[in-house]
Amino acid sequence: MDGDPPGAAARMRDVARVAQVSAMTVSRALKDPERVSPEVRARVEEAVRRVGYVPNRLAGSLSSSRSNVIGLVVPSIDNSLFASTIQGISDVLRRHGHELMIASSGYGEAAEEAAIRAFLGQRVAGLILHDTTHSPEAVAMIRRAGIPVVENGTLTRQPLDMVVSYSNHDAAMAMTRHLLRLGYRRIGFVTLPLAANERSRDRRRGYAAALEEAGLPYDARLVLEVPPGLAAGVEALDRLLAGGGDPDAIFFAGDVLAIGAALECNRRGWPVPGRVAIAAFDNIDLLGHLVPPVTTLRLPRHEIGRRSAEVLLDRIEGRATGPLAVDLRFEIIHRAST
Amino acid sequence: MDGDPPGAAARMRDVARVAQVSAMTVSRALKDPERVSPEVRARVEEAVRRVGYVPNRLAGSLSSSRSNVIGLVVPSIDNSLFASTIQGISDVLRRHGHELMIASSGYGEAAEEAAIRAFLGQRVAGLILHDTTHSPEAVAMIRRAGIPVVENGTLTRQPLDMVVSYSNHDAAMAMTRHLLRLGYRRIGFVTLPLAANERSRDRRRGYAAALEEAGLPYDARLVLEVPPGLAAGVEALDRLLAGGGDPDAIFFAGDVLAIGAALECNRRGWPVPGRVAIAAFDNIDLLGHLVPPVTTLRLPRHEIGRRSAEVLLDRIEGRATGPLAVDLRFEIIHRAST
DNA sequence: CCGGGAGATGATACCGCTAACCTTTATTCG
DNA sequence: CGAATAAAGGTTAGCGGTATCATCTCCCGG
Structure with a gap:
């Protein structure tokens, strides 16, 4: 402003x-105003305004070896489920003056x-990190860097450091039990690709565990692996009903599959x-507005984001140490669909 | 690795x-390998591997005054429409070795x-920046910083620098015309809060322009401003039908409002x-799967992200200069709902 | 046989900030 | 009243890279 x-x-x-x-006094006046006399502080603030000064955090971080940036890797940004988590992270970070960098891994370890x-x-x-499995080199790099990490795709048994999540295994098991309790006996299970991540695998294990507990056989004709998307839900519905497994209920364990099927x-x-009864996995708003409204799980997507950011900041700012697993239930x- | x-x-x-x-030779071997002899290059690469070296970009950027980070401000991350755009941006940036920082403004200029x-x-x-209106101080800071900016909420008439978007005005006008052509005469218009952003205002102007063109009056009983969300769509449906305007079609100009109404x-x-006929504004997948499928607009959400990143990189890397407006149609x- | 240009590498001085230590000037109290 | 202590501010030396220029070698043609 001043020329x-x-x-x-x-x-x-x-x-x-x-x-x-x-x-140095400017630095102090900005970072630790208490340590500077009120008059000088005022002069500095005025000067900052006049010259339109915005502190260079690159230089600051380099010098202090302290960064205020958090990195987030999600499989995909374009997925409302991850988006809730990201929003939760972002909210907490902003309140604490931290910045968020995002990258999407496109569901691959190399990325x-x-x-x-x-x-x-x-x-x-x-x-x-949303995913809970990583390339050995990624693990080595993180270890060398010595920075805190939160994983939040599922309550994995072998966390890198901290985990904030819910148990995909228990959730799928609970829903399967729920269907069993309602009297369904031939429960179809539709999952996203099992090779893609631990979450899907956990869910299938949960489904299988509930069947076993009930003394029911695991029938491969009732289990289907499909890509994400509405259309895949429709396709899964068709294939399961025609597949000889004769399902009386179908549990769609992910994405918007259940919505596609319900609309079909x-x-x-x-x-x-x-x-056929229909159950879903994620608490997408819409599920409650369908006809009939669809039974599903309430998962703490937003809360996962918030808590992840919180535990990370606790560690960064020295309020906590060591591993930690937060189970958000x-x-x-x-609803009427089951 | 090596102790x-x-x-x-x-x-x-x-x-x-x-x-x-x-x-210095290490620096060159990493950034500009051609300028270093093959033997030395190999030695450096081997050494990098052995010590697990990851270049410090803070230092690099500080020294070269060149950054590879792009900042993105969206009103909300937790909205699938913005998420598509973000994904588009992210894809392009990654291919070019740039990083993405995200913040959400929560629909406020101060944030x-x-x-x-x-x-x-x-x-x-x-x-x-997704929004196209900014606080004067924000504008001043950006000017002082002298960095390129892309806005992409709407094809605003007074861009800060570059714009990559579509015309919200023309899109709303086109849809209203479409309804008029189909014979609807009492067309309701449901919008998100007009005070929040230029996009909504553009859309309403477009709606009004189409009516005027057709010689129809603007009837305030047919226009409704509601918050985002499925439930608001339901509410809007009720209020418009009971409001005395007697609509034969309703154009829901944003968010998931139309879905809520259609399901209701x-x-x-x-x-x-x-x-009553129903038209929507965004090409949410789901709209095509409802019964009946809902007429809507195909908006280039993902493409906006891609192109935004591209034009920004063109400027950053010196391949282009000056203002630019990209109209992605x-x-x-x-569909059957109209 | 020597001047000179090209190619490869090194030395040095920053980039903008902060940690750590130092000086100066009150302030306190035995 | 003087040594001890605190408060306020300054000085200096990096943080880990890169720009810039200098140096050294090698090879060429005249």
Whole structure:
């Protein structure tokens, strides 16, 4: 504003000159105002305003070896389930003056490793990883960097460091039990690709565990692996009903599969649960508005984000140490579709 | 790997020592391998591997005053429409070795300003802003920083720098015309809060323009402002039908409002478009799967992200200069609901 | 046989900030 | 009243890279 030489951002020494103090005093006035006399503080603040000074955090972090950036790797940004978690993380970080860098791994370990490497290059203060399996090199890099990490895809048994999640195994088991309790005996199970991540595998184990507990056989004709998406839900519905397994209920363990299937039932005029019962895995708003509303699980997506950021900051700011597993529970929402 | 002193990340000089060259040569071998002899390059690469070196980009950026970080401010991360755009941005940036920082403004100029200030503090190489109105201080800071900016909420007439978007005005006008062409005469219009952003205002202007063009009056009883969300769509449906305006079609100009309304019609057993026609604004997958499938607009959400990142990188890497407006068109998807 | 340009590498001085230590000037109290 | 202590501010030396220029070798043509 004051005849700033355009093209060159104001530096601390410019502020210092205007305020007639040393650069160090400017630094203190901004970071630790208590340590500077009120008059000087006022002069500095005024000078900051006049020259339009925005502190260079690159220099600051380099000098103090302290960063205020957190790196987040999610399989995909374009997925409302992850988006809730991201929003939760973002909310907490902003309140604490931290920044968020995001990368998507596209469901692959190699891409995750590249993202982690890039983040470590930026000297992030901590990492949040959605996936719970990682390339050996990624693990080695994180170990070397010695920064805190939170994983939050599932309550994995072998966490890198901290985990904030819910048990996908227990959730799937609980829903399967719920269906069994309601009297369904031939329960179909539709899952996203099992090879992609531990979450899906946990869910299938949970489904199988509930069947076993009930003394029912695991029938491969009742289990289907499909890609994500509405259309895949429709396809799964068809294939399961035609597959000889004769399901009386179908548990769609992920994504929007259940929505696709439920709408397809509407379209065909099939009564639900008369023709077949439908249960979903995620508490997408919409499920409650369908006809009939669909039974599902309430998962703490947003809370996972919030707590992940919190435990990470606790570690970064020295309020906590060591591994930690936070189990944020789930809950069954029973509706008319079962 | 090699007896690395834990807790201390390897620096370039450590690599240099192992490779028996100067730090400068390491720098060159990594950034501009052509300028280093093959033997030395190999030694450096080997040394990098042995010490587990990850270049410190804070130091690099500080020294070269070149950053590879882009800042993005969206109103909300937790909204699938923005999420598509973010994914598009992220995809392009990753291919070019750039990083993405995200902040959400929560639909407020003050929060946007804070996010921009934080990003400028990180010395981002460029900014992408979803909103198209900004606080004067935000504008001043961006000007001072002299970095390229892309706005992408709507094809605003007074861009800060570059715009990549579609015309919300023209899109709403096109849909209203479409309804008029189909013979609807009492067209209701449901919008998100007009005060929140230019996009909503553009859409309402477009609606009004189409009516005027057709010689129809603007009837305030047919226009409703509601918060986002499925439930608000239901509420809007009720209020418009009871409001005395007697609509024969309703154009829901945003969010998931139309979905809420369409499902409510199902629930009540109302024929659509018999009782009332329904049109939506965004190409949410689901709209095509409802009964009946809902007429809507195909908006280039993902493409906006991709192109935004591309034009920004063009400027950052010196392949382009000056303002630029990219109009990514929209398209009407006519379905059975109208 | 020597001047000179190209190619490879090194030395040095920063980038903008903060940690750590130092000086100066009150302030306190035995 | 003087030594001890605190409060406020300054000085200096990096943080880990890169820009810039200098140096050294090698090879060429005249």
